[in-house]
Amino acid sequence: MHLSLDTLSILKNRSLSKVTIDSIVQAFLLASGDDTEVIYHRLSAGSYWTLEPESQENPVNGPLETIYLTAGRLKVFRDSEEITLAEGDHISFRPVSQQTVFYGDTESTFLYICSKPVFHHYRCALEEVNHLALTIEQKDGYTSHHCARIMQLSMKVGRAMRLAPSKLYTLQFGAYLHDVGKVRVPSELLNKPGKLTDSEWELMKRHTIYGRDILLETGLPYLTQASLLVGQHHERYDGSGYPFGLKGEDIDIGAAIIAVTDSYDAMTTDRQYRSAKPAPDAIAEIQSLRGTLYHPAVVDAFVKSLAP
Structure with missing residues (x-):
């Protein structure tokens, strides 16, 4: 499956599955196939979002999860580590081994790509x-x-x-x-x-x-x-x-x-x-x-x- 940033234009032209907590986060399912989903997010400035580790016996086989920042600035916190993502940056995990907290330093939009269907549960x-x-x-x-x-x-x-x-x-x-x-x-x-x-x-x-x-x-x-x-x-x-x-x-x-x-x-x-x-x-x-x-x-x- 291939996804270009041009795909974001469908937000203006097509009715998508949408769920919002207006003061925190908006999420749209952009594309799915072969058990992979691409979910567009808007995170308000000053708000938080997380990736949580899966509870499973063999975490090495967990899904690949990637965040690609399309606009804004995110701070990422894992234990004592802190990094900043700017527009065009991305970060990937396989698996997510610990709670990872994302903070909207500004209003930010990003693609969350996961190699396992998650949007239904998330929605x-x-x-x-x-x-x-x-x-x-x-x-x-x-x-x-x-x-x-x-x-x-x-x-x-x-x-x-x-x-x-x-x-x-x-x-x-x-x-x-x-x-x-x-x-x-x-x-x-x-x-x-x-x-x-x-x-x-x-x-x-x-x-x-x-x-x-x-x-x-x-x-x-x-x-x-x-x-x-x-x-x-x-x-x-x-x-x-x-x-x-x-x-x-x-x-x-x-x-x-x-x-x-x-x-x-x-x-x-x-x-x-x-x-x-x-x-x-x-x-x-x-x-x-x-x-x-x-x-x-x-x-x-x-x-x-x-x-x-």
């Missing part, structure tokens, strides 16, 4: 994330794009804290899907204008457990890893949070980041039962809770990430 995985995020926003009372806002702000904080690329990749999905458990909470409870009763509040708090379980049920490695963050994002530094009452460093740092960014977004967003706070007031409130409700280092990085 289903991305559609699952899209469906979960859309369901949350349709059911909850937030304005649209809440999930994307939490993800974008959490990633800024994570980068300010210099988290490892693999941690940032997990944070990307944990933040995006932090409230996925609300799909199992009754709508009348989510959108109740007044104060919740004690029994209603106990049910509402279950959304963290529901969210963790939903991500675990997908069986997808990156969502399984993100389930820890989703289950802990309402834990608080002094142990006063839920559902487990975790304290201090027992709380995953990604969950501690989401705790701050989610609180900030909640404060600065109009809800049915109250108006939004001005951003400076919300920042001041979060700073006042540094070391009690919120991880001190996270608060410091959060304030730094919002600075002009």
Whole structure:
């Protein structure tokens, strides 16, 4: 099978299989044959994508996987190694022996070529994330794009804290899907204008457990890893949070980041039962809770990430 860059012109002329998480990645199946697939990707600036090793007894016979960068700039992280790909560069693996993280240093487009059919599984995985995020926003009372806002702000904080690329990749999905458990909470409870009763509040708090379980049920490695963050994002530094009452460093740092960014977004967003706070007031409130409700280092990085 031969593929030239001219093949990209079909994006303008032909309807392709497409699945998108607009704020992270877009993927199109360009061509397939003889068990080889060519998948076009667009990765947003500041977003992460990975190749994962296959679990098999004889990894030497794993598929050949190649990334060819058609535009932009990607950083590639494997263990302590970091390389940069510019337009026209490529990198190949046979097999992918360890998690390899790609970071969009700019908005980037690349061809992912694999000598084994992967797109169907890949498409289903991305559609699952899209469906979960859309369901949350349709059911909850937030304005649209809440999930994307939490993800974008959490990633800024994570980068300010210099988290490892693999941690940032997990944070990307944990933040995006932090409230996925609300799909199992009754709508009348989510959108109740007044104060919740004690029994209603106990049910509402279950959304963290529901969210963790939903991500675990997908069986997808990156969502399984993100389930820890989703289950802990309402834990608080002094142990006063839920559902487990975790304290201090027992709380995953990604969950501690989401705790701050989610609180900030909640404060600065109009809800049915109250108006939004001005951003400076919300920042001041979060700073006042540094070391009690919120991880001190996270608060410091959060304030730094919002600075002009």
